[in-house]
Amino acid sequence: MKTKIFILPLLFVLFLSGCREQTFKKTKFLINSPCEITIIDANSYKAKKALKESFNEIEKVDKLCGYGLDSKVSEINLNAGKQPITVNNELFKIIEESIRIGDLTEGAFDITVGPLVSLWGFDTDKPSLPLKNKIISVLPLVNYKNIKLDKEKLTVYLAKPGMKIDLGGIAQGYAVKMASKKLKEYGIKKALINISGDIMVIGEALENNPWKIGVQHPRKQNELLTILEYKDKSIVTSGDYEKYFFSNGVRYHHIFVPQTGYPAKGTISTTIITDDPMLADALSTAIFVLGAKKGMAIVNKIRNTEAIIISETNDGTIITVSSELEKTNLKFNY
Amino acid sequence: MKSIEALVSCFYTILKKRIKFVFIFYLGTILSAICFAENKVSIKYIMYQDNNQVTIKTTTLDSTIGKKGFDLSVGAVVDGISAASRDIPIVDGVTGATPSSKKKVEKRNEYYVGIGVKEKETTVKVLVDSSKEDDYASSSYFLTATQEFNNRNTALSIGYSNFDDKIFPFGVTWEDEITTKVYDLSLTQVLSPISQVRFNTTYSLSNGYLENPYHRIVVNYDLLSFYYKERHPTIRDKIAYGVFYNLSIPGEMKSSLQLNYRYYFDNWEITSNTYELKYNRYFTDKLWISAVGRNYNQRQAFFFKNFYTEEERFMTADLKLASFITNLYGLGINYALTSWIDLELTYQIYNKKTNLDYSPYVGSVAKEDLKSNLFFSCTSIKF
Structure with a gap:
């Protein structure tokens, strides 16, 4: 009986302490x-x-979304202009949503800026100012409208060789x-x-x-x-x-x-x-x-x-x- | 070993933009290492980690060249401090541009050179030090003179150090200065063939910008919150008294016991007591271990508050000015690999408890209690 009298208040205290937000x-x-x-x-x-x-x-x-050589994003980029790549539903939806936001913002958001990021060196420790003609030469590769999605087959295809998607944004x-x-x-x-x-x-x-x-x-x-x-x-x-x-x-x-x-x-x-x-x-x-x-x-x-x-x-x-x-x-x- | 304990405090201090007194202790240790004994090169690596996601890595190269009655010591220290998040404690989170992929590391480079000259029973040592980090620069010099007498059973030592520091915080156009002068007096007495005692007193005076420019204090009014920069008094007087007792314990295995007590007070009304116990024991001629335990308790500065309810003349968000207790436990292993190579490995645990209410959502100064680990390795080559 004594033990029960001792345990009940203890349980009550434990219950109260368990209810306190931490x-x-x-x-x-x-x-x-x-x-x-x-x-x-x-x-x-x-x-x-x-x-x-x-x-x-x-x-x-x-x-x-990583950039390791074995990642799906790298596979899509390596196969730009060559063939569509099958991706999982999750990655497909991210790319689909990126294109939707690209449309919404009149092309201001564009996940195909990858070639620009590389040219300027922002994917390295030492970014630098590229020559103007080099910038002009990569511009045709930057356009999210050249990402071709196949909802049925869950494939992503970059229409031009050299295109690169960058999901950093x-x-x-x-x-x-x-x-x-x-x-x-x-x-x-x-x-x-x-x-x-x-x-x-x-x-x-x-x-x-x-x-x-x-x-x-x-x-x-x-x-x-x-x-x-x-x-x-x-x-x-x-x-x-x-x-x-x-x-x-x-x-x-x-x-x-x-x-x-x-x-x-x-x-x-x-x-x-x-x-x-x-x-x-x-x-x-x-x-x-x-x-x-x-x-x-x-x-x-x-x-x-x-x-x-x-x-x-x-x-x-x-x-x-x-x-x-x-x-x-x-x-x-x- | 002494330098490690100093470094534990020193690291914590670097992180909080320094309290000169601890830094003085650290460099004072280097100065006392000029020992007229042997030519030596030491490479030290120290890693500190705590529960605030802070990592500090330090590499030190120290070289001493000694001839009879003359020693030259030069060294360099490079350390990097990385933190997972910015030190803005007043909000739940900060939204900002994505940082570059590497963790930001605050770097500090330090160089020093010391000379010691001994003539009969008189020793004079000088050390000059320069340290620089992205937002802080410090130049300092140390002088000590020691006179032995009473058949070298008694030694009286006086010391003087001077620090000129400049602070130039990130994101502002102003810079400010701190000057610190330190006076030190110690008396060492051999009591018996196996015991000695040392009494020490230190007075230091700091003048200038003694705040942390990155700290903010939040004051919550009915509907609005206001954020203030720290406001500390511009002068800080510090006095410390210490007593150290060393006992060599006779026996088959050489061992020694060291007791250390220090009492400290300053004009910001901080008082503190430090108790330290250290035990060294040889297992063989080549292998010995060292165990240390230290307790430190402090009473807070007169203007420290965990919650400020209105703007005040002096305000601080510096937890080093709060009342707190710290405990340090450490174990070190020293091994003489050859007659000319010594290895040392030490692991220490350092805990700090403030007993303050930690409520980040209403702007408390208090943070989670600090728990840190320190790993120290040293390789010394004698030649």
Whole structure:
């Protein structure tokens, strides 16, 4: 009897402690980037299992979209102009979605920029300014409309020899999407996935607060441009301040205008806030290329989508925000 | 071994943009290594990892050439610090452009040269050091003079060090300076053929930019949050008293026991106590092990708060200014491979506990308690 009297309060205490929300956080280096997942949940076992499984999803995407010689993406590129390559349903859908976003953004998002990325050396440690005639010579290889998909046979064919697809502008968003799907399958209601700045928040943070997401200042390392507060959203930023080099005082970065072969001018940072992390990832690149005016016109057409575009002009730095975001009176550190 | 313990603290300090006192201890150790004994080249490799995804790798080359009454020591240190995420603690995540595929590594290069001259019972040593990293540069010199007397059973040593540091943080156009002067006095007394004691006192004065430019403090008002840079006093006076006791334990197997106590206080109202116990034991002429345990407890600076509710004159997000306890445990194996090659391997575990409420969602300064591992290897070649 004494033992029962002792055990009951103990069980009660254990029950109460089990109900308290805890934060579980883990970081891994995948897709060439630090990937961090934060889960807030009362069930330690469930949270740890969900963490593990969602990282497995990111690893799968890493293998699927990677550039190793044995990857499907490499096989598609090596067979450009030769033959269609059969891919799995997942990779087919990523390429299909990339083409759809290419259409949506009037060709500003184009996964066939691979030859340009290689020519400029942004896939190496030492990018450099290529000769103009070399840039012109690879431009015919850059056009997503030359990707031929066969839905029945699940094949991908690059119509011109030398074409190369580069999924760098969408793979991280897709990885975030797959990781979030896995977390939701495990019944996780509060989480944050951050793959190298591509962020998705699920539900709310602790104590029913919205998640606070800082936007990296494009010109001041370790400073934030602004802080956004969201729940159930994807927030992705593209900028010219991480992968770049200077030549004769001009900054050359890695986000190309597919039609000219040169890095986009004017925009220095674009942040997209929308529901789908894959769309957010691709749109942030496309809107960067299109610039504030054309870019914002497209953003306004897409449901539940907001943007912050920072441009450098002759009149100084201009911050353009989409209409709904403007109503929140965001403060900017610029 | 002493240098390893100093390096544990030193690494943690490098990461947090340094506290000069620890750095002084590290270089002071190098200075004391000028020992008029033998020609030697040492290659050291140290790896530090903690639960904040921080890795520090350091390679040190140290060379000493000694003749009777004269020693010359030169060395170079290269280390790289990599972190998985940026150090902006005020938000849940930061969205930004995708970094290049390599992890960002902060590099530090350091070079030093030291000379020691001994004439009868008087020894004078000088060491000059220069260190540079992407956003920090430091130049310093160390002077010590030691006089032995009482049939060399007693030694009195005085020391002076000077540091001129420049800080030029990323992303800003300003730069600032810190000057630090350190005065050291120690008395060593042989008590018996198997025991000795040393009393030591150190005074240091730092003046200048003593904040971490990357730290931010969040203050939550009803609806809005404001972010402030650190504001520390511009002067820091530090005083430390220490006592060290060494006992050689007689027996078939040579062994020794070392006890160390240090009391510290400063004008930021930090006080601390350090207790250390070290045991060395020879198993053969060629093989000996060393075990160390250290406990450190600290009372916080007068302006440290885990949560700031309003803007204040002094504010900090530096956890080194909080109250905390650290424990260090380590085991080292030393092996004389030949008469001229010595190998040393050491593994240490370092834990830090603050007892502060860790609530990143409401802007606490506190982070998860630190747990780190340190691996140290050293190959010394005598010639």
